[in-house]
Amino acid sequence: MLVNKKILLCVSGGIAVYKAVALVSKLTQAGAHVKVIMTESARQFVNPLSFQVMSKNDVFYDTFDEKDSHVIAHIDLADWADLVLVAPATANVIGKLANGIADDMVTTTLLATTAPVWIAPAMNVHMYDHPAVLRNIDRLYADGIRFIEPSAGYLACGYVGKGRLEEPEKITALVSKFFEPQNLPLKGKQVIVSAGPTLERIDPVRYLSNFSSGKMGYAMAEAARDLGAAVTLVHGPVALPDPSGMTVIAIESAEQMLEAILSRYDAADYVIKAAAVADYRPKQAAQQKVKKQQGDTQMELERTPDILATLGAQKTHQLLIGFAAETNDVETYALDKLTRKNADYIIANDVSKTDRGFGADQNTVTLYGHDFVQHFPSTSKRALATQLLETIIAQSGVAK
Known part of the structure; x- marks a missing residue:
């Protein structure tokens, strides 16, 4: 839920500043873009460079240090x-903040923002219980500011009580929950997506594979995640960064991909088989590099496991969605695959076109179901993935 969300972290002075560095790390790992403003006191505890490294952004602390002359920093x-x-x-x-004072970069920016503001206090237990502090908290709450209550425990001052900054993991979870859209159609559902090619070794330096980039499978996984699902992405060798917010399992061969999916199949509600699995593998893979010989040679191949057919045969409650990448007679092969492999839907595309399919960022597909066909014109794979899932959900309902 935090992918591409913009979080402004205002850090004030106290021993708990070190936890704020960890908080930036947790938020960025979850996919958020984080920028940091520090008070002068906060800089006495942690060097701004620590926040810069974790956030990959400039750190702000001087109202009059305009890093970009095109904007006013605290307003921007x-x-x-x-x-x-x-x-x-x-x-x-x-x-x-409770009294509208703006005498540094943090307080000036807080008065200028219209975004939601959350405050996570950290102080001595007696300071936190002081009537003035409680009065200020009540006033800010009435103004619409929300608080992340400090936890109780051993404090740096030696006291034991309420005043510890909440742990970074808990704050990150609360922020993620805040951005979680309501009424998502796949919320609470388990989705498995396979993506990319598989690799079948001939010897330690050679293999059989295909041109799949994994982009369409990754787009399907991200679309399922954004529609609320708990996603497991099983991918072959690809040159794509792992998407955030899901379980990612890297495999190499068709056999490994089948094992990874089957181990999670019973709990799955949807399985999207977008991987381009190698159909054949060497019957005997050499343990050492096969040396070049004079003249021609032959290699005996055997079938790899048919993953979609295996899943179709073992299907109970799962909604099974396959892909058909074809170079000719697309509809004929797609409909045959739909029936023969006991799938619920087949997404078919013509990979003979250079502007779509393998490696491209765009795709044009046709969705085949039992007594259902819908064509999707060329669009980005990410947008297309969302359209496909929304159509499948509308046609079949949310898997039980």
Whole structure:
């Protein structure tokens, strides 16, 4: 849920600043874009370079240090954010914000933003219980600001009580929950997606494979994730970064791909077989490099496991979706595959065209179901994946 979300982290001074560095790490790992503003006191505990390294962005701390002359920094940051986090928030910064004081980069930006603001306090237990602090918290809450309650435990000052900054993992989970859309059609569903080619070894340096880039399978996995599903992506050798927000399993051969899917098949609601599996493998893979000989040679091949057919034969409650990449007679082969492999849907495309299919960012496909056909014109694979899943859900309902 945090992919491409823009989080502005305002860091005020206290020993808990070190946790804010870990928070930036957790948020960026979850796919968020994070920018950091520090107070002067926060810089006494942690060097801005730590936040810069974790966020891959400039760190701001001086209202008058305009890094980009085309914008006013604190206004630009205030407008940029989808959510503003103040963590750790000291009694001082809480008091300033409650009374509309803007005397540094953090407080000036907080007054300028229209984004939701969350505050995660961290201070001594007696400071947190002080009537002035509680009064300021109540005032900010009435203004629409929300608080991440500090946890109880051993504090840096030696006291034991409420005042510890909540753990970065918990804050990240709360932020993710905040951005989670409601009424997603695949929420609570388990989806397995296979993607990319498989690789069948001839010897330690040679193999049989195909030209699949994995882009369409990755797009299907990301679309399922964004529609609320818990996604497992099983992929062969590809040159794509692992998408966030899902379980990713890298395999090499058709046999390994089948094993990875079957081990999770019983719990799956949807299985999307977008991988281009090698149909044959050497009957005997050499343990050492096969040396070149004079004249021609022959290699005996055997069939790899038919993954889609195996899944179709073992299907109970799962909705099974296959792909058919063809160079001719696309409809004939797609309909045959739909019936013969006991699939619920086949997504077919003509890979003989250079502007679509393998390696391309665009695709044109036709969705075949039992007594159902729909053509999807050329569009980006990511947009197409969402259209396909939404159509399948509308046609078949959400898998039980």
